[in-house]
Amino acid sequence: MAQIELKQVEKRFGDFQAVQPVDLTIKDGEFVVLLGPSGCGKTTTLRMISGLEAVSGGKIYIGDRDVTWRNPADRDIAFVFQLYALYPHMTVEENITFPLEAEKASKEVIQRRLKHVVDLLQIKHLLAQKPGSLSGGDKQRVALGRALVRKPSVFLMDEPLGALDADFRETMRAEIKELHIAEEATTVYVTHDQIEAMAMGDRIVVMSDAVVQQVGTPYEVYYNPANLFVARFIGSPGMNLLKGALEDGRVHLPGGNKYTVPDQWRAALATQLSSDRVILGFRPEAAYAGGTGDLGAEVYASDLHGAFNMLHLALEEENVEAVIHIRGERGHSHVIGEDMRFGLQPEMVRFFDPQSERAIVLEERS
Numbered sequence: 560m561a562q563i564e565l566k567q568v569e570k571r572f573g574d575f576q577a578v579q580p581v582d583l584t585i586k587d588g589e590f591v592v593l594l595g596p597s598g599c600g601k602t603t604t605l606r607m608i609s610g611l612e613a614v615s616g617g618k619i620y621i622g623d624r625d626v627t628w629r630n631p632a633d634r635d636i637a638f639v640f641q642l643y644a645l646y647p648h649m650t651v652e653e654n655i656t657f658p659l660e661a662e663k664a665s666k667e668v669i670q671r672r673l674k675h676v677v678d679l680l681q682i683k684h685l686l687a688q689k690p691g692s693l694s695g696g697d698k699q700r701v702a703l704g705r706a707l708v709r710k711p712s713v714f715l716m717d718e719p720l721g722a723l724d725a726d727f728r729e730t731m732r733a734e735i736k737e738l739h740i741a742e743e744a745t746t747v748y749v750t751h752d753q754i755e756a757m758a759m760g761d762r763i764v765v766m767s768d769a770v771v772q773q774v775g776t777p778y779e780v781y782y783n784p785a786n787l788f789v790a791r792f793i794g795s796p797g798m799n800l801l802k803g804a805l806e807d808g809r810v811h812l813p814g815g816n817k818y819t820v821p822d823q824w825r826a827a828l829a830t831q832l833s834s835d836r837v838i839l840g841f842r843p844e845a846a847y848a849g850g851t852g853d854l855g856a857e858v859y860a861s862d863l864h865g866a867f868n869m870l871h872l873a874l875e876e877e878n879v880e881a882v883i884h885i886r887g888e889r890g891h892s893h894v895i896g897e898d899m900r901f902g903l904q905p906e907m908v909r910f911f912d913p914q915s916e917r918a919i920v921l922e923e924r925s
């Protein structure tokens with residue numbers, strides 16, 4: 560078991576800054592997900608923790624050891640990649656026990672550890688097979704088994720489910736989470752899939768353009784995004800964001816709408832906004848359709864998302880910036896082109912400064 564600490568860790572490839580200096584502490588036994596779009600630097604960050612990539616600056620600690628300049632083999636880590644990287648000529652059993660054989664562990668230790676991971680992953684029936692005859696999911700289970708067998712204190716995983724079919728990914732997600740709980744290994748997991756990150760992470764490190772944008776629990780990054788990037792990137796669809804101007808305690812929005820700022824936000828907006836311009840943010844489920852809602856918009860599409868309808872609304876016809884998505888009432892059908900009223904639950908409303916792109920923070924939360 561081990562805590563991982565990154566202190567001002569950064570990476571440059573020549574003149575190109577792939578990872579800006581990052582400070583991050585991953586607690587012993589924690590499951591942390593590095594999340595962001597392609598090219599944001601998450602794999603490079605993971606590879607620096609593993610020792611496969613040298614840092615350009617900063618220090619990395621695993622447990623109380625400074626491992627910045629130690630070899631991967633000397634960091635007490637195990638790595639699982641998207642592509643299974645199994646040895647095709649070896650059986651499943653040989654693939655799993657290979658790391659222990661390489662360490663010249665005793666026969667007794669090898670058999671004990673093999674039994675442990677085989678029971679954990681329920682792959683006893685596969686032991687005599689070669690990787691070529693296995694399904695994608697079983698290959699990934701074997702790869703996990705090989706990573707687990709040494710009982711590493713740190714698990715590093717780079718998009719391990721990326722090559723699997725969508726329905727199978729969900730099963731494997733749950734299995735990896737169970738393994739993590741059973742083994743209590745500190746885990747760092749890379750993905751570009753925000754749904755996977757939300758489902759698996761104790762905390763999520765959201766990255767974009769080589770910069771850590773926010774570190775928080777799934778709840779925090781979803782409901783309290785630190786900036787516009789996180790607000791848009793997390794959620795499907797992302798947070799609704801409407802540009803407006805603040806005047807006399809009301810936000811003037813497209814389509815002639817005026818939204819009265821909830822009392823608890825007034826002081827924070829007054830001190831933190833850089834001008835009278837503001838962005839109002841809210842998740843689709845923060846809006847309730849119908850009734851005497853404060854805001855009005857035109858329905859331009861409605862699609863069924865299983866348990867609810869997602870309504871797509873335009874606050875001003877030609878203005879694509881003012882398109883929002885809210886949840887419709889169950890069983891209530893809306894007509895395309897219909898004007899409808901909706902309100903926002905005040906505790907679920909957020910505000911952003913358009914200039915800095917940062918979230919306005921309630922004083923008691925700052």
Ligand code: ATP
Pocket residue numbers: 572575577595596597598599600601602603604751
């Ligand atoms: P992906 O999901 O596509 O792998 P990522 O967020 O993991 O994306 P990285 O692989 O960490 O991104 O890459 C970050 C940036 O660094 C990218 O622009 C990439 O092209 C660049 N990069 C990565 N490795 C090297 C390298 N060895 N030499 C030069 N540039 C590199």
